[in-house]
Amino acid sequence: MRRVEKLSEILEECVEAGLTGRRSIEASLALYPAHAEDLGPLLRTALSISDNFQSCGPSAAVEQRIRSRFLADAAARRSLRHLESSFEKRGWLSGLRRAVFSGFASAAAVVSNLVAITVGRVSLGGSD
Amino acid sequence: MSPNSDAQAERLLVDAAKAGDQAALSELYQTYFPRLYRYILARTGNSYDAEDLTEEVFMRVLQAIKRFEHRKAPFSAWLFRIAHNAVISQRRKETARGRSSQLNDGMQVDTAGPEELAEKHVALSEVMQAAKTLPDAQRQVISLRFAAGLTVAETARAMGKGEGNVKVIQHKAIAKLREMMGQPKKQPKPRVYAKSGKA
Numbered sequence: 001m002r003r004v005e006k007l008s009e010i011l012e013e014c015v016e017a018g019l020t021g022r023r024s025i026e027a028s029l030a031l032y033p034a035h036a037e038d039l040g041p042l043l044r045t046a047l048s049i050s051d052n053f054q055s056c057g058p059s060a061a062v063e064q065r066i067r068s069r070f071l072a073d074a075a076a077r078r079s080l081r082h083l084e085s086s087f088e089k090r091g092w093l094s095g096l097r098r099a100v101f102s103g104f105a106s107a108a109a110v111v112s113n114l115v116a117i118t119v120g121r122v123s124l125g126g127s128d
Numbered sequence: 129m130s131p132n133s134d135a136q137a138e139r140l141l142v143d144a145a146k147a148g149d150q151a152a153l154s155e156l157y158q159t160y161f162p163r164l165y166r167y168i169l170a171r172t173g174n175s176y177d178a179e180d181l182t183e184e185v186f187m188r189v190l191q192a193i194k195r196f197e198h199r200k201a202p203f204s205a206w207l208f209r210i211a212h213n214a215v216i217s218q219r220r221k222e223t224a225r226g227r228s229s230q231l232n233d234g235m236q237v238d239t240a241g242p243e244e245l246a247e248k249h250v251a252l253s254e255v256m257q258a259a260k261t262l263p264d265a266q267r268q269v270i271s272l273r274f275a276a277g278l279t280v281a282e283t284a285r286a287m288g289k290g291e292g293n294v295k296v297i298q299h300k301a302i303a304k305l306r307e308m309m310g311q312p313k314k315q316p317k318p319r320v321y322a323k324s325g326k327a
Contacts, residue, residue, distance in 0.1 A: 004296070004299070005292070005295075005296060007299065008292075008295040008296045008298070008299035009295060011295070011298070011299050012280055012295045012298060012299075015298075016279070016280070019277075041306055042299070042302050042306060045302050045306040045309070046274070046302050049255055049270065049274045049302075049305065050273075050274040050277075052251050052252045052255050053166050053169075053170060053252070053255070053274050053275040054166075054277070055252075056166065056169065056252055057162050057165060057166070058165055058175065058178070058179055058182075062179050063161060066161070066179070066182060066183045066186065067157055069183065069187075070153070070157055070183075070186045070190070071150060071153065071154060071157075073187060073190055074148065074150060074153045074190055075150060077148065077190060078148040078150075
């Protein structure tokens with residue numbers, strides 16, 4: 001591994017240890033004495049950048065405003081989804097109802113035709 | 129809680145959010161809002177833009193969460209990609225308008241008093257001014273690692289790069305920031321160090 005890549009690896013290991021509170025900067029430098037001279041300033045800069053960012057945030061009012069909009073939008077989407085799915089179900093049910101009805105209608109038509117034919121034959125036979 | 133069980137818990141939370149569960153969405157918001165805001169602030173350098181874009185990203189999340197798939201990327205990587213795209217599109221609009229961003233008073237800084245507030249504000253402005261001059265990949269790594277608090281693995285997934293590559297980019301970015309900002313005036317805030325066996 002090249003020296004730069006090795007130092008990048010070590011730096012990341014020490015940064016992660018510092019960010020998660022596992023190890024102090026001094027302990028990291030003691031752990032890697034051969035790299036301490038390069039590592040020290042980089043580690044201090046990295047942890048200082050992190051501190052600066054972690055200490056800032058939007059006002060509570062802004063956080064609350066965005067949260068309300070986010071949750072209201074989510075609720076509206078959920079209602080819409082329910083409505084859509086109930087329409088889908090209704091569409092499927094009416095389709096089924098139509099299919100059952102047309103099935104019955106066809107069966108009734110076949111039965112009435114059969115009855116008509118039978119009656120016709122009987123009446124023709126009776127006239128002979 | 130181990131990283132595996134954390135990941136499993138987040139998986140369940142995201143699945144519930146996909147199904148439209150309000151409590152799960154609220155928890156995801158709570159977890160990611162500050163991280164997302166800081167990431168966007170670090171990328172734009174402007175707190176008003178950061179507020180607007182954070183809101184926009186959460187709305188985009190609602191539109192897209194049904195299509196999110198765990199097997200493609202972790203939720204954090206997916207979320208910060210949406211944020212990255214929102215920042216890029218905002219930057220394009222700004223370039224077209226010829227507007228420059230700056231850190232402003234809309235931002236809250238956690239401090240003990242007015243002196244510390246001023247000091248923090250200056251320090252953060254300095255970091256962001258310096259970060260603006262970094263190449264985009266370096267700025268993105270700094271924003272994801274130190275503003276959003278992602279791990280190297282998560283940063284790599286969010287950027288679509290290898291972890292080794294991210295470590296090298298991070299190293300270069302820190303070295304450049306140090307050069308531009310000089311030594312930090314104050315030592316980083318003392319952290320709680322666990323007495324772990326591993327030194």
